[in-house]
Structure formats: C-alpha cells, structure tokens
Amino acid sequence: MYHHPATALEAEAQSICAVDEHTAFDGVGTVAQQPHFCPVRRRDLLAAVNTAAKDLGLRPASVVVIDALLSCLPCKDPKTGTDSPITPLTLLTVYAANATLCFRAKGITDRQLRRHLETLEDVGLITRKDSANGKRFPIQRSGKVIGAFGIDLSPLLARSAEIIHLAQRRRDDAAELRGLRSCIQSLRITCLDLDVDTEATNFLDSIRNILRRATTTVIEARAIISKLKGIIAATCAVTSPVQTSNETEIYIPVKASCVAQKHNAEPHETSATDGQNDRHKEPTKSYTKKITPQSLTNLWHRLTHIRNFYPDMPRSDHHALQIVYEFGKMLRIDPDILASGIASKGWQVALEAQNEIAARVATIADPTSYFGRLLRTGNRLSQTFIPDVRSYA
Known part of the structure; x- marks a missing residue:
C-alpha cells in the first residue's frame, strides 16, 4: 500500500x-x-x-x-x-x-x-x-x-548561585561572630576588674543579654568591642605623646593606676621579705627589638587582611599586643603558643604570621600548628622588620 x-x-x-x-x-x-x-x-x-x-x-x-x-x-x-x-x-x-x-x-x-x-x-x-x-x-x-x-x-x-553565595556569606559572618563573641567576653572580664563608673557598669551588665540574642550581628559585635576598648583606654591607660626626631608622635601607655588597683597596696607598705637578699630565677629573655614609626607604617600597610578588622595602626606596643591576642582568638590559635611566639620573635612577626593564616584560613585545618611552623621555619617571614639604614641616611 x-x-x-x-x-x-x-x-x-x-x-x-x-x-x-x-x-x-x-x-x-x-x-x-x-x-x-x-x-x-x-x-x-x-x-x-x-x-x-x-x-x-x-x-x-x-x-x-x-x-x-x-x-x-x-x-x-x-x-x-x-x-x-x-x-x-x-x-x-x-x-x-x-x-x-x-x-x-x-x-x-x-x-x-x-x-x-x-x-x-x-x-x-x-x-x-x-x-x-x-x-x-x-x-x-x-x-x-x-x-x-x-x-x-x-x-x-x-537563583541557586545567588542563594549559595548568600549562604556562604552567612556562614562566614557566623564564624566571624564566634570569634568576636570570644573577644567581647575577654574584654568584658578585663573591664570588670577595673574601677569604672555606673554607666560603664550598666553597659557591662547588658552585654550578656546582647550576646545571648540570636539576632546579634557582626556590626553590633564590632561596636561593642570598640566601646569596651574605649572603657579600658579611659580607665586604665593614660597616654602621652613623645616627639621623635622625624616629628612622629609615639604614644606610651602609663598603667600605674591599674597596677595599684590590682595589688591594693599602699606606697609606704613593705613586704615581709623587705631587706632580705633572696635569690630569684632570672626571667626568660623576651624579644625586645624596637621598631621605628616608619617601619611600623610599612608593616601595617602589608597586613592587608588584619587591616580589614583593625584599620587604625596601633598607637603603642600594648595596643599592638592587644590586637595580636584578639586576632589570635579569632583565628583559633592556642594562647600559650601565641605568647611563646611573641616572646621569641616579637609581636611584629606574630602579626605577619597571623596575616598569612588569615589569607589562607579556608585551607588551614590547624591554625596553631601552622602558626608555630611559620615561626620556626620563617616561611613567608624571611623579610625582617629592621628598616634599611641606607634608606634613612
């Protein structure tokens, strides 16, 4: 057919x-x-x-x-x-x-x-x-x-790509918020040991309720940290500018009032061993290398990841050490290893190592071990922080 x-x-x-x-x-x-x-x-x-x-x-x-x-x-x-x-x-x-x-x-x-x-x-x-x-x-x-x-x-x-990107941002914010919460707790404990006014005391009491909220954001946590630092600076540190040869002001903290409050001792009181010649252990020598204002500026310019959290350059060694310990908590670095590294290499090298860890935080399983290896081997830390004398001649 x-x-x-x-x-x-x-x-x-x-x-x-x-x-x-x-x-x-x-x-x-x-x-x-x-x-x-x-x-x-x-x-x-x-x-x-x-x-x-x-x-x-x-x-x-x-x-x-x-x-x-x-x-x-x-x-x-x-x-x-x-x-x-x-x-x-x-x-x-x-x-x-x-x-x-x-x-x-x-x-x-x-x-x-x-x-x-x-x-x-x-x-x-x-x-x-x-x-x-x-x-x-x-x-x-x-x-x-x-x-x-x-x-x-x-x-x-x-919208799958948009939603996945948004979720990753929320996870990053949650991880950062955990580090900021730990930093807030540490600063709050420090403030509780100080002699603060009634307004500051009420603020310290309200922090616990703020940290318990599930809606607390990273911006709020950063604002709390900034206020806590202000309380510590106003109560415990009297800074005075010192003029240097290149007309750069360096701030030196004076903590005599805090030391007196901590020990609760009168100036005329003497200890029970006054006048005795006791032999004491010599303390371990720590890293005491000085850094010039220019080299500090160059250092802070290199710390691109740390500057995202601390845009202002540290005013003193005490301020720099505070940044090292706070950022170390955010990176989950063991405090004992961090203190040992600061004593042996200085806070400048420790900050450089932390900046390296922050740049590769997604690929580092154990930040403490990686921090110790950076200080031992000197990897990515071969450039010393001592300024070139010829450049200042």
Missing part, C-alpha cells in the same frame, strides 16, 4: 490533533522553557536554602517543603543509585500528589502544605503550572516524560 507523506492539516484533521505538545497543553512545564543555571546538587542547594532561610523570608517548615519538592526531581542515577546534579536538562516541574509531598515533608497536613506552597510562591521560589482541572500529571511521548503540570522549581534553580 502506498502512503503519501502529508501533515495533519493537509489531511484535514482536527486542529487539536495537529499542534505539537507545547501548544496542545497550554501552561505545561517543559525543559525547553526552563532557565539556564549552573549544575548543583540538591543537598547543597537545600543546605544553602536552610542557611539563608531568614534572608529569603522562609520559616523552617517551608524549608522542609522545599526538601520534599527537591526529592521528587529525577536526579537519581538508576545504575549507581547516587544523586546526580540538577542541570537545565532536568525537568523541574514536580507532579507528585499532595499526599506524597505531605509524607516527604515530615508528615505535615494537606492544609499546611497548601499554606507553605503559597508562601514559596509569594517569595518567588516556585510557580504553578496548573492544568484545566487543577490536577498534576506528566505529559509523555514514546514512554518518556517530556513535560508536566504541577509545581515548577525553575525560579529556585535560577
């Missing part, structure tokens, strides 16, 4: 039989209509959504619904059973029934599911591809799913 090739319209067929699947099913979700995005694993995407949920306007229960929707995507390799990344060629329209979604969303009710789907649609993470009767079902051709009516996750995947 001879078959003449012709289209359905040439054969005077009904128009509904002649159009392709895109126009025959208006509003169906297909791969051709999906946006382009970088491949991402659904576990990574869900973790990012969970971390940035507050920024996206989501509650924990809505994140669970997103988990249920992502679990319905055809990403599992049939041979190995492992999850493959979601790509633009993955059909992103979920056509699972409400009963299935409720079961995968930790057993929430149908009413709760509908409410969370409305929330996800309001924040722009899903769209609905509704059929004429509101049912969800796939469109197949030759035994393969080519489209579906249901819940389209294209808006979520289109």
